[in-house]
Amino acid sequence: MNMTKKILLFFFACAVAQGNICRADNVTYKVFDVTSYGAAADGKSDSAQAILKAWADACAADCGALENAKVMIPAGNFLAGPVDLQGPCKGAMVIEVNGVLIAPTDLGSFKKEWIVFRHVNGLLITGAGKIDGQGGAVWHKMKGNRLPPSVKLLSVSNANVQSISFINSKFFHLQIGQSVSVAVTGITISSPADSPNTDGIHVAYSTDVKISNSTIGSGDDCISIGPGSTNVTVTNVNCGPGHGISVGSLGKDKGELGVDGVYVTNCTLNGTTNGVRIKTWQDSPAINAVNMVFSDIVVNEAGNPIIIDQEYCPGNCDNDKPPSNVKISNVTFENIRGTSASDVAISLDCSAAVPCEIILKDINLQPLPPSPGLLPAVPLSTCEHISTSSITEGDIFPPSCF
Numbered sequence: 001m002n003m004t005k006k007i008l009l010f011f012f013a014c015a016v017a018q019g020n021i022c023r024a025d026n027v028t029y030k031v032f033d034v035t036s037y038g039a040a041a042d043g044k045s046d047s048a049q050a051i052l053k054a055w056a057d058a059c060a061a062d063c064g065a066l067e068n069a070k071v072m073i074p075a076g077n078f079l080a081g082p083v084d085l086q087g088p089c090k091g092a093m094v095i096e097v098n099g100v101l102i103a104p105t106d107l108g109s110f111k112k113e114w115i116v117f118r119h120v121n122g123l124l125i126t127g128a129g130k131i132d133g134q135g136g137a138v139w140h141k142m143k144g145n146r147l148p149p150s151v152k153l154l155s156v157s158n159a160n161v162q163s164i165s166f167i168n169s170k171f172f173h174l175q176i177g178q179s180v181s182v183a184v185t186g187i188t189i190s191s192p193a194d195s196p197n198t199d200g201i202h203v204a205y206s207t208d209v210k211i212s213n214s215t216i217g218s219g220d221d222c223i224s225i226g227p228g229s230t231n232v233t234v235t236n237v238n239c240g241p242g243h244g245i246s247v248g249s250l251g252k253d254k255g256e257l258g259v260d261g262v263y264v265t266n267c268t269l270n271g272t273t274n275g276v277r278i279k280t281w282q283d284s285p286a287i288n289a290v291n292m293v294f295s296d297i298v299v300n301e302a303g304n305p306i307i308i309d310q311e312y313c314p315g316n317c318d319n320d321k322p323p324s325n326v327k328i329s330n331v332t333f334e335n336i337r338g339t340s341a342s343d344v345a346i347s348l349d350c351s352a353a354v355p356c357e358i359i360l361k362d363i364n365l366q367p368l369p370p371s372p373g374l375l376p377a378v379p380l381s382t383c384e385h386i387s388t389s390s391i392t393e394g395d396i397f398p399p400s401c402f
C-alpha cells in the first residue's frame with residue numbers, strides 16, 4: 001500500500017539491538033517514509049498524523065527474519081505535535097531522523113509528552129537529523145508547569161539511540177524510564193546554560209543503561225540518574241554547560257527506590273556548576289544509593305567538582321526537616337582532576353541519620369589562577385557525617401576532610 005524500498009546494509013556488528021532479536025550481518029530495511037504518509041517538509045504543517053501512520057504500518061509489518069521496519073524522516077523541517085509511538089511491534093524497529101523534527105511552541109497542544117516510544121522491544125533511533133524542542137518559546141512559563149520532555153523511552157527494551165542531535169528541549173531532552181538495556185552513543189545535546197530543567201539525559205526505574213561518546217550542554221544536569229536505576233554506565237561524555245553528572249535527586253517521594261550500580265568513567269566537565277554529584281532530599285524514605293564508581297574525570301573550571309548533598313532542596317526549603325534516610329555506601333571517587341571554580345572543591349554533606357561510606361582515591365583539584373594582584377584561593381574539602389569506614393588512598397588535594 002505504500003512505497004517500500006529495500007536497502008541492503010552490511011552490518012559487522014549488531015546495530016539494532018542486543019538479545020534474541022539481534023540479527024547481525026546483513027539486515028535489510030523495509031522503509032516507511034513519512035512523506036509517503038502526508039508529512040510535509042515545510043516546517044509548518046503538522047506531520048504528527050503522518051508519523052503515527054508510518055509507525056503503525058511499520059510496527060505491524062511482518063518483515064521476516066532478515067528485515068527490520070524503518071520509519072524514515074528524510075531531510076527537511078517537519079513540525080510535529082505529540083506522537084505516542086507504541087508497541088509491541090512485529091519485529092525490531094528503526095527510526096531514522098535525517099531532517100529536523102520541530103515541536104510546537106503552543107503548550108496547549110501537549111498533554112504530558114512530545115515524542116514517546118512505549119512498549120517496544122528492539123529499537124534503533126538514529127540519523128543525521130535533529131530533534132528541536134523549541135524550548136526558548138516556553139522556558140519563561142516554566143513556573144509550576146511540567147513541560148514536555150523531547151523524547152521519552154517508556155517500557156522499552158534493547159534500544160539504541162545513536163548519532164542524532166537534540167536542541168532546546170522544553171524539559172529533559174532524552175528521558176529513559178522503566179526500560180531495560182538501552183545504549184545511547186554518539187549523540188549531541190545542546191541547550192543554553194540558563195534554560196530551566198533541561199537535563200540532557202534522565203534515567204529512572206531502568207536497568208542496564210549505557211551512555212557513551214556524547215557531548216551534552218544544557219541548563220541542568222547533563223545526565224541525571226534518578227530513582228530505581230541499576231547498572232548505569234557513562235563513558236566518554238563531554239558535559240558543559242550544565243549542572244554536571246548527577247545521581248539523584250533521590251528520596252523526594254514516598255515509595256521511591258534507590259540506585260545500585262553507577263559507573264561514570266573518562267568524562268570531561270567544562271564550566272559546569274557541579275562536577276560529579278549525589279543529591280538526596282531530607283525526610284526521605286529509607287533507601288540505598290550504592291555501588292558507584294566515578295573515575296578518570298577531568299573538570300575544567302567546574303564548581304563543586306565532587307559533591308554529595310543530602311540536604312538537596314532547590315528553591316525555598318524548610319531546613320528543620322528530619323535528615324535524609326538515603327544510605328550512601330560503596331561510592332568511589334577516583335582520579336578526578338582539574339580546576340575548581342569554587343573554594344570548596346570536595347563537598348561531602350552527608351546525612352546525620354545514615355553517614356556516607358565512601359572512598360576517595362587520587363584526587364587533584366586545583367584553584368583557578370588568581371586575578372592579577374590577588375592571592376591564589378586555597379581550595380578546601382568539607383565533610384559532614386562521614387562514616388568511620390570511609391577511606392582515602394593515594395594523593396588527595398585539597399587534603400581530605402576525613
Ligand SMILES: *[C@@H]1O[C@H](CO)[C@@H](O)[C@H](O)[C@H]1NC(C)=O
Nearest residue numbers: 008009010011024025026027
Ligand atoms: C551478506 O550479503 C552479501 C551479499 O549478498 C554476501 O556476499 C555475504 O556473504 C553476506 N554476509 C553474511 C555474513 O551473511
Ligand SMILES: *[C@@H]1O[C@H](CO)[C@@H](O)[C@H](O)[C@H]1NC(C)=O
Nearest residue numbers: 183184185186212213235236
Ligand atoms: C566510543 O568511542 C570509543 C573510542 O573511540 C570506541 O572504542 C567505542 O567503541 C565507542 N563506543 C560505542 C558504543 O560506540
Ligand SMILES: *[C@@H]1O[C@H](CO)[C@@H](O)[C@H](O)[C@H]1NC(C)=O
Nearest residue numbers: 207208209210230231232261
Ligand atoms: C550490568 O551490566 C553488565 C554489562 O552490560 C552486565 O554484564 C551485568 O550482568 C549487569 N549487572 C546487573 C546486576 O544487571
Ligand SMILES: *[C@@H]1O[C@H](CO)[C@@H](O)[C@H](O)[C@H]1NC(C)=O
Nearest residue numbers: 235236237238265266267268
Ligand atoms: C577517553 O576519552 C577520550 C576523549 O575524551 C578518548 O579519546 C579516549 O578514547 C577515551 N578512553 C577510553 C578508554 O574510552
Ligand SMILES: *[C@@H]1O[C@H](CO)[C@@H](O)[C@H](O)[C@H]1NC(C)=O
Nearest residue numbers: 238240241268269270271300
Ligand atoms: C570550555 O568551555 C568554554 C566556555 O564555553 C569554551 O570556550 C572552551 O572551548 C571549552 N573547553 C573545552 C576543552 O571544551
Ligand SMILES: *[C@@H]1O[C@H](CO)[C@@H](O)[C@H](O)[C@H]1NC(C)=O
Nearest residue numbers: 261262290291292293330331
Ligand atoms: C562496590 O561497588 C563496585 C562497583 O559497583 C563493585 O564492583 C564492588 O563489588 C562493590 N563492593 C562491595 C563490597 O559491594
